[in-house]
Amino acid sequence: MKISIGNDHAGPDYKKAIVAFLEQNGHKIINHGTDTFDSVDYPDFGHLVAKDVETGKVDFGIVICGSGNGINMTVNKHQGIRAALCWTKEIATLARQHNNANIISIPARFTSIQQTIEMVDIFLNTNFEGGRHESRVKKITC
Template identity: 45%
Template structure:
């Protein structure tokens, strides 16, 4: 399967139900989805799942990562500890589009407690369908790593 169709997904207990539904939607759309957990709604630590998703993106095993937790801040902070990760928190389709267009985000972070499932699906589709604009934005991307 082409790399562009490979997605890593993970999160925490607050994002579990949306993650399960997104996997169904993405699979039906032809994506190969690697689920890094969690695998239930039992309380868990988001970093245990955000790091493996980020590593899969960093190691080019997949093209993009998707992380879901209550606010999406925890997973975004954790993912962005990785040098080759540009994780963006998107709570609507406009932000989802902009984090791809301007920031070349390779990990999408969705706040499950603040969006509906339908919005999460839309946010994900826009993220996956939006190409990086490049140009002046590439100059900014080049300054991101420490």
């Protein structure tokens, strides 16, 4: 699987751990995030991840900022993106099963790195259920 990841200054440690986990599991990563804790603007990285997913360059995206909200709002401005802000494994599961989310947003200041890795693993390995959820997901697009 090919995955695009982007983060601001709240997420370098999270990104490093996620990338190591994903590469150990055979995934290819496109890294658009910062590797430092110097202040940067999360939209700059979020837009790059969203474009990768939007164009089919990657299968999924992962975005990280302090609350997860700003970068989540950014990526959801793109057509075809269904990003879900996740802070538990259960939310990550439902985001895929019911919403066919294609980007997971991580709130670095509200989850541990271990929780984050578990959420990412579940997100990437959970299938969309379709069925009754299909028509709802289609209604998301304007």
